[in-house]
Amino acid sequence: MKRIGIALTTAVLLAACNIEVLPGPAPGTPVIVDDPNGAQATIAPSRTHRFELTVGTEPVRVDVYHQEATADGELYVKVFDGANAAYAHTDRRDLFAGADAALTSLGVSAQDVDVSFPYSVNLPRSMGKVYLEVTNKTGGSAQVTVKAVARNEVVRDGFSMNAPSGGATAVGYGGAVLFLGQRDTYTYQGASNQLIRFTPTDAANAVGLKAVLNPGQPSETELAAGVDVNLLPGDRVEVFAEGNARAGFCQNLSGCADGIVTGEYGLTIH
Numbered sequence: 001m002k003r004i005g006i007a008l009t010t011a012v013l014l015a016a017c018n019i020e021v022l023p024g025p026a027p028g029t030p031v032i033v034d035d036p037n038g039a040q041a042t043i044a045p046s047r048t049h050r051f052e053l054t055v056g057t058e059p060v061r062v063d064v065y066h067q068e069a070t071a072d073g074e075l076y077v078k079v080f081d082g083a084n085a086a087y088a089h090t091d092r093r094d095l096f097a098g099a100d101a102a103l104t105s106l107g108v109s110a111q112d113v114d115v116s117f118p119y120s121v122n123l124p125r126s127m128g129k130v131y132l133e134v135t136n137k138t139g140g141s142a143q144v145t146v147k148a149v150a151r152n153e154v155v156r157d158g159f160s161m162n163a164p165s166g167g168a169t170a171v172g173y174g175g176a177v178l179f180l181g182q183r184d185t186y187t188y189q190g191a192s193n194q195l196i197r198f199t200p201t202d203a204a205n206a207v208g209l210k211a212v213l214n215p216g217q218p219s220e221t222e223l224a225a226g227v228d229v230n231l232l233p234g235d236r237v238e239v240f241a242e243g244n245a246r247a248g249f250c251q252n253l254s255g256c257a258d259g260i261v262t263g264e265y266g267l268t269i270h
Helices: 002-016
Strands: 039-043 048-055 060-065 075-080 086-090 096-098 119-123 128-136 142-150 159-161 171-176 183-188 194-200 209-213 228-231 236-241 264-269
Touching: 039 048, 039 128, 048 060, 048 142, 060 075, 060 128, 075 119, 086 119, 096 119, 128 142, 159 171, 194 209, 194 236, 209 264, 236 264
Parallel strands: 159 183
Antiparallel strands: 039 142, 048 128, 060 119, 060 142, 075 086, 075 128, 086 096, 171 264, 183 236, 194 228, 194 264, 209 236
């Protein structure tokens, strides 16, 4: 009874000060990070179900599984931050985009989609409370499972590169742009001039990866995919998704087994 009285008193005081009390975001079905069972929901056609989770000091990948969805675009996933501001969305299994970026479904058939792959979004560390909305765009009820797993960022920020040594003809480096706005930087520490080549792993380059040499300087050069460019001691290479609006996934790098390679790239010095 005492608590109720305090709450009423507080509300009256706020009203007297013309302060509007706004309700927080609607709660959703809880998802626990690294829970192998995830959280389940049955979603009627054209309806949306909300989930919620907390992202702590480790980045998290959220996966929405629905094996009966036989084509991309049959589920639509939206992510909101703790203030209920839109963060990202996807209706494809190989790509997600910023909330304000266009995302076009592949519209592919079941033969072209491995339905064991989830619809996924990578979330940066320390994001805090996150809300996930899943919309069923199939013709029937959708039984979905949402899992959240702590993941390897596979970020190469401030990484050093060196010239080939010990009789090697080339040395390779690689990373993956997995988070919205991620920019991987490399500084060439070799003492001799070399050639460098940039190669996005995914031939279609759905994420729109771009690499530049000496970003922000007059000598800035874009590294076209598969084309050799002169590399001088002290040069810096920066790799990012053009426009910072999209991010992808990876499967060939250490600690990264997403099953799709849209975000991966390689840098070869030779």
